[in-house]
Amino acid sequence: GIWKNRLVATTTDRGETWSEKVFAANLPNNASKYWLQRTADGRYALALNPTNRNRYPLAVTTSEDCATFSGLAAIHGELPDQRFGGYLKNMGPQYVRGLEAGNPAEAGPDSNSAFWLTYSVNKEDIWVARVPVPVTTTVSGAIHDNFEANPLGPRPRRSLRRLARRRAPRRGPLRLCPHRPRLPRYPRGENLLQGFRPPKQRSPRN
Structure with missing residues (x-):
């Protein structure tokens, strides 16, 4: 087994008990x-x-004994642009998870010919x-990399405009601080000092 920060351990009873975790070398x-x-095919695949x-x-x-790995092949080599900024927004394909081990042959025609990864x-x-x-790590045939030749699927039934119309209308102006009192609004030309009374001055004591 392998964990975050290159920690590895071994098991001989199908995961019931594990050896002490150690740091993997050259990982x-x-x-x-x-x-x-x-x-x-009986081998082991490590995605990273x-x-x-x-x-x-x-x-x-890949590896034959799950101890020594060799042959490195790219699965996702492209790096799309980020659309949104944020804290700890690392770029690239990451947090990979898969699903293949233990699938029976009757689960589908792909169970013995491929495994799937999500990330x-x-x-x-x-x-x-x-x-x-x-x-x-080698390809014998032609690579299908002309994605523009793929037929486009049908358009979604509901457009973004229809979804936007169904949103509840905003009530009142947007206030960034709800606890801050609203300032009075004066029309143009109105004297802002109208009705202003200066504080009374106290007479000095003798």
Whole structure:
């Protein structure tokens, strides 16, 4: 098993008991978490960000014994622009999670030929990636990277304008501080000092 901050441990009874956690050697650590699982071909796949600072790209490496990993392949190499700013808004694909181990063959035609990963991109969107099994670092055929050739799906039934119309109307002006009293409004040309009475001056005592 593998945990955050490159902590690892082993088990021999299918997770009932674990050995003492130790720090893995030569494993990048940027607090973005890892995902380790056994694939349908009997090997092990580790999805991670292979850097100590940045959380991109998202890559996968494989192993025969779940102890020594080799072969690094990119899963998500692009870095989209951030749309929103914020505190601790790390860029890149991160917080990866997967689902494949233990799936029966009758679960679907993909259970023995691929495993699926979900992860956050820029802490804004959730992406899904399909990784073929066995994991290879070379490609023999043509790569389909012309996404403009893909047919577009149908338009959503409800547009953003319709959703905006259904919102409740705002009542009154927007007040940043509800406890602050409102200042009186005077029309143009009105004397602001009208009705103003200066304080009485006290006569000096003899």
